[in-house]
Amino acid sequence: MLLVPCPVCGPKNAAELTYRGETHSRPDPNQATPEEWRSYLYLRDNPAGWLREGWFCSSGCRTFFTLERNTTTGELREPLLPGNKVAGRPISDGTEP
Template identity: 60%
Template sequence: MLVPCPHCGPRNSADMSYQGEASSRPDPSSTTPSQWRDYLYMEHNPAGWLKENWYCSSGCRRFFTVERHTVTSEFREPPLPGSKTALPLSKTTETGADTDQQGGES
């Protein structure tokens, strides 16, 4: 599986380290033990697009966030460094038609 590092470009997943879902950390001073446990150990794992944190361990050695489709393992192109929005990633189907990230032909 090729993971699109925003700094190095696409790299084999063996060069990366998966760091889990990208979610906001709750405030420890106002979070109950049950909520804290859920944050630490319960992942959502939805069928569809999910923001994930990755570490480029064999390349630039930087952390980054990328969206991955949990069913197809398809990635949306990560945001450029300093930007907050992801760019759509086009994909070529078996027939050679160019498709957008929702799977429709363009």
């Protein structure tokens, strides 16, 4: 089982966390066209390779965080801290590897 490094609790068995899937930015709900909104709701890159994804430390500290995982090798990159990096808004602040 994958060890997922929660930024607060440290590495934990993946089963102790909740997987939240591919992150994607939320369009402005008052401006988005149906096409854009439904692209946000339904369409996914689903890459065979590096994927930015959300995790939730549901059985621990309850932190939502994102990390990057390679969907073909299982490799992980440094998790991102909550607050300055948020799921649903994959904005880089320059600290990621």
